[in-house]
Amino acid sequence: MKTAAHHGGRLASIVIAFLVSTSAFAEDKINVGDTAWMLTATALVLFMTIPGLSLFYAGLVRSKNVLSVLMQCFAITCMASIVWIIFGYSIALNAAPEAGSFLGTFDKIFLDGVSMDAVSGSIPETVWVMFQMTFAIITPALIVGGFAERMKFSSMMLFSTLWLILVYLPSCYWVWGGGWLAQQGFIDFAGGTVVHINAGVAALVAAVYLGRRKGFPETPMPPHNLTLTVAGAGMLWVGWFGFNAGSAAAAGESAGMAMLVTHISAAAASLTWMAIEWFRFGKPSVLGIVTGMVAGLGTITPASGSVGPMGALVIGISAGAVCYTATQYIKRVLKIDDSLDVFPVHGVGGMLGTFLVGILAFTLGGNGEVAEGSSVGAAISSQLGTQVIGIVAHIVWAGVMTFIIIKVVDMLLGVRVPDDEETEGLDYTQHGETGYHNL
Secondary structure: OOOHHHHHHHHHHHHHHHHHHHHHHHHHHOOHHHHHHHHHHHHHHHHHHHHHHHHHHHHHOOHHHHHHHHHHHHHHHHHHHHHHHHHHHHHHHOOOOOOOOOOOOOOOHHHOOOOOOOEEOOEEHHHHHHHHHHHHHHHHHHHHHHHOOOEOHHHHHHHHHHHHHHHHHHHHHHHHOOOHHHHOOOOOOOOHHHHHHHHHHHHHHHHHHHOOOOOOOOOOOOOOOHHHHHHHHHHHHHHHHHHHHHHHOOOOHHHHHHHHHHHHHHHHHHHHHHHHHHHHHOOOOHHHHHHHHHHHHHHHHHHOOOOOHHHHHHHHHHHHHHHHHHHHHHHHHOOOOOOOOHHHHHHHHHHHHHHHHHHHOOOOOOOOOOOOOOOHHHHHHHHHHHHHHHHHHHHHHHHHHHHHHHHHHHHHHOOEOOHHHHHHOHHHHHHOOOOOOOO
16 A cells, blocks of 8 residues: 555655756756857947947047047947837837838837746847847947047937937848848848948948038048057957857857857958058058958958858958958048048948858858759859848938938037037037046
């Protein structure tokens, strides 16, 4: 006859087995390793803007404007964070029922339903919200380089807010939220179009609309502190691993390859830019090598989940040469005062990388899949067509919408500071402070 103790032991075994199975089921949904990596990647991408991009830009402007760009990057970080949680996340990444739609739904405004136990893939949804928020932060911050040293702070805030809502959020949905480009098989792993083409085109439009800084191009306007710029560049390089490898949304082989190819492209582009300057001017410049690095990082971004190491080498070398040429053409031939070279580095780099992924995803160790019965050539041809559609769509969307937004802001507030304030510097005239008390 079975004792009470025996039955109690069986009951305890059943309870333990249930708890173990429940725990295993939970682990199938939330992967601790993936979560740890994505938390790290999120911090790295935020680190790219504050302090990375902030210091990179701050060193490039003149000393009387150093605080203004730091303030702009900081304020944009705060603004974009609030817009993102109110409705940005919902309409950018919450898929609409209609396949190939233009914009997501409002089902998750104010992060409705994003509770502690909500899951996205193998990570908590809270982590996914925060990771994607950092992309929404850095994109409008990049545009600051196009109008540095001459735009009113109030106008910059209104412009950046409207631009984030009207340009970035729809674009993000098209590519990453299940929108019409995603439905066509468009490849943009980490933001060649959503971040770099959008920001680059917007910076170009803003630079042309505001006009040149006083004295440009006749008066030299060298960076006031390259030490700050190099420090910021180093932070960007490290932070970019979170940007690209984090876009895998898991701690696996895709993230590992993305990190490797990101580093290869940055190194190759840096050396290429440096070599061109060394050959042309007899000396390699510090500004050149760090600008080449940013070009390499921006260009590999859309391709970082699809190419292998040799593909990354091709992209890096191409980025160094093409973005250098674009920089010289914009400033010396067209004489457009894109103050910190946002369009030729980020815009052109984003276009180049988004195009090249259509080729390199299927060659040199790329992981593109060729349909059964098809050829590599046919796969490349088809993918290139899709990539070109995506590039053109973003150029047109960002260009037209940026012009409309800046025109409206100009009508409401005026966008450019008066001449005397530009001469005195934005640090004091816009913020009542100076970056260096001995000046």
